[in-house]
Amino acid sequence: MVSITLNGQKMEVSADKTLLEIARENGIDIPTLCYNKKLKTFAGCRMCIVEITGRKTLASSCSTRPLEGMIVQTNSDKVLKSRKEILDLLISNHPEDLFSQVKVGNNKFQEYAKEYEVSKGSYDGEKNNYEIDDVNAVYIRDLSKCILCGQCVNSCDQIQISHTIDFLGKGFNTKVGTAFDLPISIDNCRLCGQCVSVCPTGALIHKQLANVEPSTIKKVRTTCPFCGTGCNFDLNVVDGKVVGVTPLEEATVNSTALCVKGRYHTDMLNSDRRLTTPLIKKDGVFVEATYDEAFDYISKKVSEIKEKYGPESLAGLSSARCVNEDNYIFQKLFRVGFGNNNIDHCART
Numbered sequence: 511m512v513s514i515t516l517n518g519q520k521m522e523v524s525a526d527k528t529l530l531e532i533a534r535e536n537g538i539d540i541p542t543l544c545y546n547k548k549l550k551t552f553a554g555c556r557m558c559i560v561e562i563t564g565r566k567t568l569a570s571s572c573s574t575r576p577l578e579g580m581i582v583q584t585n586s587d588k589v590l591k592s593r594k595e596i597l598d599l600l601i602s603n604h605p606e607d608l609f610s611q612v613k614v615g616n617n618k619f620q621e622y623a624k625e626y627e628v629s630k631g632s633y634d635g636e637k638n639n640y641e642i643d644d645v646n647a648v649y650i651r652d653l654s655k656c657i658l659c660g661q662c663v664n665s666c667d668q669i670q671i672s673h674t675i676d677f678l679g680k681g682f683n684t685k686v687g688t689a690f691d692l693p694i695s696i697d698n699c700r701l702c703g704q705c706v707s708v709c710p711t712g713a714l715i716h717k718q719l720a721n722v723e724p725s726t727i728k729k730v731r732t733t734c735p736f737c738g739t740g741c742n743f744d745l746n747v748v749d750g751k752v753v754g755v756t757p758l759e760e761a762t763v764n765s766t767a768l769c770v771k772g773r774y775h776t777d778m779l780n781s782d783r784r785l786t787t788p789l790i791k792k793d794g795v796f797v798e799a800t801y802d803e804a805f806d807y808i809s810k811k812v813s814e815i816k817e818k819y820g821p822e823s824l825a826g827l828s829s830a831r832c833v834n835e836d837n838y839i840f841q842k843l844f845r846v847g848f849g850n851n852n853i854d855h856c857a858r859t
């Protein structure tokens with residue numbers, strides 16, 4: 511432990527933590543664009559700078575650990591002025607539409623620009639102007655809006671262990687891209703969407719949510735029904751219709767990680783190909799039926815099969831997506847109702 515003074519308050523803190531972690535634990539908010547607690551320290555954006563008495567330069571709090579006697583200011587005039595300058599530089603190389611662009615979920619860059627009242631960049635000069643990459647099925651990359659925070663690169667590498675993307679080029683021409691700078695596709699990417707959920711700008715956007723106005727969204731926290739892992743996320747609901755999901759950093763099981771099904775399955779909910787009523791084949795054609803008709807039909811057919819071929823002729827495959835009670839009843843149906851143990855489920859192997 512070491513003793514420091516943080517914004518005028520003396521405290522004993524762990525020397526193993528960073529100034530950013532210590533500040534946040536003590537309810538002091540410091541803005542960050544490249545920091546992600548699930549990733550190794552990157553310290554590339556400088557938004558988290560703080561003033562340390564006796565040091566000539568401001569220090570990035572996400573990569574600085576406390577030393578005995580350190581006096582730290584997180585919101586001094588010098589710090590606030592420098593943060594504004596950092597935003598000004600970033601916005602100067604950013605398309606004009608910073609405040610009109612819409613991004614559901616993480617859009618810290620826009621929030622900080624509003625908070626620090628930097629509506630447009632004051633530096634004239636060339637801006638990066640990249641072609642939009644939207645050839646894959648699920649997300650759009652608009653690299654002109656990228657601030658090179660590295661969160662996508664590091665998440666792909668350290669969370670997804672895919673290493674699909676990396677920094678390409680040097681200096682002003684640095685950008686994030688794939689090997690040979692090819693568009694994102696199923697040939698080079700899992701399309702897991704992890705990079706999209708950590709991107710703090712509108713550079714990476716899920717297609718599902720690209721044209722949704724954030725203020726119309728109602729968030730409904732839920733647990734994914736696809737498998738037994740139990741990932742948590744927020745459903746984005748507009749007018750009673752689910753339009754996409756947003757993962758939650760604080761979700762204990764999964765944080766911002768989700769599989770492809772969890773991240774994008776909401777398309778299926780609204781698909782016009784979805785079965786919404788039982789179908790019974792009559793004269794070779796499926797026709798709509800009520801649930802009572804369907805259950806009567808199943809019961810009659812299953813009884814006939816058991817009668818004719820014996821109990822061992824029947825088997826059941828249950829699902830990890832069902833709740834425990836459903837699976838319990840299902841095995842009971844086979845063991846007690848049909849008199850066999852021919853029961854299995856999709857998650858066993």
Ligand code: SF4
Nearest residue numbers: 666699700702703705
């Ligand atoms: S979608 Fe997943 S695999 Fe593809 S670049 Fe993003 S994080 Fe990497």
Ligand code: SF4
Nearest residue numbers: 656657659660662709
């Ligand atoms: S695409 Fe987004 S997450 Fe990736 S470096 Fe650019 S701003 Fe950061």
Ligand code: FES
Nearest residue numbers: 553555556558572
């Ligand atoms: S958050 Fe510390 S340098 Fe980016």
